[in-house]
Amino acid sequence: MPPALHGIHHLKFPVAELSRSLRFYEASLGARRIESWDHRHADGSVYAFILEVPGLGTHLELRLDPDAAGRQAGFDPVTLAVADRASLSLWTEHLDRAGIAHSPILVALQAWLVVFADPDGRRLRLYTLETHGPELPADEGSPWITGR
Known part of the structure; x- marks a missing residue:
């Protein structure tokens, strides 16, 4: 038997545009961005938002990756x-x-x-x-x- 799992830590979706996707998930699922958890490059630019989605049971990460999002x-x-x-x-x-x-x-x-x-x-x-x-x-x- 493998060691125990403890559920899903978070889901991650690649997106083409962070702000556009954030607005969509706020409007559709009532998501709320946790700004203090934003993922930033060394230069300060944001490459991911972490969202709290009511009822989801885990967090949702929106990761800037237009190529993967398109696929x-x-x-x-x-x-x-x-x-x-x-x-x-x-x-x-x-x-x-x-x-x-x-x-x-x-x-x-x-x-x-x-x-x-x-x-x-x-x-x-x-x-x-x-x-x-x-x-x-x-x-x-x-x-x-x-x-x-």
Whole structure:
């Protein structure tokens, strides 16, 4: 057996523009920048922001790396849990108020799902803990799921 792990220390997303991404994560997820944790080069320039995101359970680092950010466009590296389908409705209302494009509530393999993209095209998924049975066919053809 390997030694014990103690959860996830933090998530890291490459971004093309720190300020633009910060505004997006503030508006979409209610993130808050922890300025005292900014990562700086020796010349004082900032290359990463650390964010506190309510309910995430860990910190989110936005790391300036335009090339890596471009390669992640269309990819969905993290799926966030929400309680149920009613919660997804509240999220779609919130995203609408924030002016953030998103999918409709989709039927996923086991539950319901809403997808939206950050400024670099990385897709974030909100997935319900509430499940459904096999009688509901998944929205496999949705461009929000296929990426096409």
